[in-house]
Amino acid sequence: MNSEDRRQRFEAVAPAVIDAVRRFLARRTDPSTADDVLQDTLLVCWRRFDEILPVRPPSQGGTAPDAVLPWAYGVARNCLANAERSRRRQGRLLARVWRLDRPAEVVPAPDGPDDELTAALDALRAEDAELLRLWAWEELSPAEIAVVLGISPNAASIRLHRAKQNLREELRKTGDAAGHEESTEGSRP
Template sequence: MTSEARRDRLEAVAAEIVEPLRRFLARRTDADTADDVLADTLLVCWRRIDEIPDEPLPWAYGVARNCLANRERSARRQRRVAGKVATLDPPRDRTPAPGAADDAVGEAMAALPAADAELLRLWAWEQLTPAEIAVVLDVTANAASIRLHRAREKLREELRKIGIATGHEGSTEGRKP
């Protein structure tokens, strides 16, 4: 593929994926990190332009997810180093850690394992099908479907624990008293 053809292909793919990826990342991290990870994702797209499938969005979600995971690992390493430095030379004023999620769903999602929460976000926020989720997570469609079912059950249980009725449990519509 010529350099011009590669550029044209990237421009076409980028036009399709940039805004969904921007929303995907904005829901998972702060604005600055989201912009950096989006740039990293586009760089990977450029480097692997010949590998991008005809339906690029699920593939790009997978790339963005991996780029974000790399960024988060780097941030954790930086926090560990900062923690070591803070024990040697503690700061005078400490700010409190961010509080727990404000809403019930956020609280329930926070109680789930990270993999389950991510799966539910892909399904609910990104509105991906199990087959598309399978591409993002690099698993079979059947595995994605099973994991999604289990994650939804875990979320339902977490919501019950905090006193939120799910589904039709609290509905009396259509029933005679």
């Protein structure tokens, strides 16, 4: 039998199997898991389709299409059991990692967020704000920022310099020069 005939035979049976197995799984698990298990079930059904629905008609020892559904339920049941085992293994692994390597606790700033800085960053172009966050918060060098953004290190350095200037200007507008005082050197009182 050629692959086109096999595909047509599968497509003739699949709609009834899909709807029935979807309902079967919906009664047993959450929607996301049901969708994943349905896909796994259909894959197994496709791979083993010739075993469950031979080319021969039922009168000659072949399997009737109605007999496919119980077999598909069995496949779905096994696929669901595999998904649940996998979820339990992931949970155990996560618990083990948590015990062995807890993430550092994030300590909030003593005075809370800097409203002027937040407002100044919000006023910048999104690209400039991201550059500054990568530099200040993630402590990346211009070369590392270049890798993150997919640009050259020289371009990252230039853009970072401009972003710092733009931030400085925004902070001046709000009356906060980021803790820096204007130089009065050379000016007369």
